[in-house]
Amino acid sequence: MKLTLTDIRSLFSGSLSCFVVIGVLLLTNSFSRESLAEKTLSDTFVSIVKDTKKSVVTIHTTKISEDNTLNRGFRIKGQGTGVIYDKKGFIITNKHVVKNAGEIIIRLHDESEYKAEIVGTDERSDIVVLRIDAENLTPAGFGNSDSLELGEIVLSIGNSFGLGQTVTSGIISAEGTSNLQLTGFEDFIQTDATINPNSYGGPLVNLNGEVVGINTLPPKQTVGYFGISLAIPINVVKKVTEDLIQYGKITRGWLGVTAQPVTRELQKALGLKKNLGALVSDIEPGSAAANAGIKSGDVIIKYDGKKLKNILHLRSLVKGTEINKEVRMTVIRDGVELEFTTTMLESSKTETENKKDLFSNLGVNVQNLTSKLSITLGYEGEEGIVITNVQRGSPAFKAGLTKGDLIVEVQHKPVTSSEELYQAILKIRNEEDILLFIKRPDKASKFIVLKQKKGV
Known part of the structure; x- marks a missing residue:
């Protein structure tokens, strides 16, 4: 059949109309699907909030100001949020939310209020457990x-x-x-x-x-x-x-290794593909690591199924492991990946040390800078802590600290007393290095890196 020009135009016109209709339908359908997806997500959000908000509480705190000012004795109010843990009245929140609080009031979703008592706190994770005497509570659902x-x-x-x-x-x-x-x-x-x-x-x-x-x-x-x-x-x-x-306390896992970060230099020297994981430098006898067969020189790259980013990651995982739990570890030894299994032991070490022990382990004795001492040492107008002795062979000695040095800052933050120095170091106990800024009687000043030997 021979098509005329008129027939071709008619056919093209009809096809174009068809394409337009199909395009409109597809576009409309696309808008419809997008609208439906947004509606579904919105409904999901609404449902989650309705189900969860009954388990969320408001925490009101009051404490008495102890500042030596005109406001001494003034009541300072604070507020935070908490989550109902179970029907027995246990509530979890951040430790800093209720820090130094004289009174803690919990307001539930129905606006009822209860006085709370502190069951226990964990400085390391910043978690505190509170308890109220209330009934018909709605605990939160917890995931993984x-x-x-x-x-x-x-x-x-x-x-x-x-x-x-x-x-x-x-x-x-x-x-x-x-x-x-x-x-x-x-x-x-x-x-x-x-x-x-x-x-x-x-x-x-x-x-x-x-x-x-x-x-x-x-x-x-x-x-x-x-x-x-x-x-x-x-x-x-x-x-x-x-x-x-x-138990009223935290049980911490103990692997029993002294480890160090895998630097770029160590990565190259050990022939590793990545600078991830933790390089084992020492093993404590009778520890979980020793029982597993871990050796000095091993690089732990995986712990309990998790790939390690760095030594801090390993420490957090170990500390959070349940006691007596069987744990699998992957290490690189002489370029070969090996797997080991061990049972986690409980750490018998205290979480913190007193000031004397802490400074002794670092190899320094310190003293607050008094007016008389500042004149004697040439530190007039300065603030800080004076080093009165450095133990030979200690971390402080190896870092280059000497008697008479004035510690002015820790991690770029000013310190003006031995107590402030102690608290500043405690906060970074999980760090390999302590960055100090010091001044010397000859007016010289410099940054000093003080390395800590930490176990896991």
Whole structure:
């Protein structure tokens, strides 16, 4: 059949109309699907908040100011957020939320209020367990923080600025965030969901409505929110909480190794593909590591199924391991990957040392700078702590510290007394290095790196 020009135009016109109709239908269908997805996600958020908010509490605190000022004796009020742990009245929040509080009042979702008592605290993880005498409580549902995925959507629920419960959303930005020097614990969940100060201690919730973390302080340099919010993994929180409820103390795992970071230089020298993990330098007899067959020179790259980022990551995982739990480790020895299994032992070491022991282990004796001493040593107008003796062969000696040095800063923060120096060092006990800024009688000043020998 022969087509005329008129026939071709007619056919083309009809086809074009068909294409337009199909395009409109596809576009409409696309909008419809997108709208349906948004509606579904919105409904999910609403459902999660309705189910979770009954387990979120407001915490009001009061304390008496002890400052030597006109405001001495003035009542200082504070506020934070907490999560109901179980029907027995146990509530979890950040330790700093109730620090130095004289009175703690818990306000439930139904506006009822109860006085709370502190059951126990854990400085390392910044978790405190409170208890109220109340009935018909709605505990939160808890998830598994080990199964979190990067990009997973989460919600933060808290009590921001006294405005009542508020909700923000975001995603999991990073896992195992460390080296922030916030607490002794260094294995945070990082999210871009906004967490305001009064929401600290509140829950980070996944799309199953399960609490996967407890919101906590961000690094000081990011206070005010710059896209970095942190939460303590709920698996860590649950262990701390159960320990405090059952034993009144925290049971810490003990691997029994002295380890050091894998630097670029060590990576090259050891022929490693990456500078991740922890290089074992010493093994304590009878320890979990010794029982497993770990040797000096091994590089631990995986612990309990988790790839290690650095030595801080290893320490956090070990400290959070249940006692008597069987743990698998992967190490690199002479370029070959080997697997070992051991049973975790409990650490018998105390969490902190007194000032005398701490300074003795570092190899220094110190004294507050008095007016008389400042004149004698040539430090008039200065503030700091004077080193009165350095033990030969000690970490302080190896770092180059000498008698008469004036310690002015620790980790870029001023210190003016031996107590401040002690507290500053305690806060970074999980760090390999202590950065000191010192001054000397000849007016010279310099940074000194003081290395600590730490076990895991």
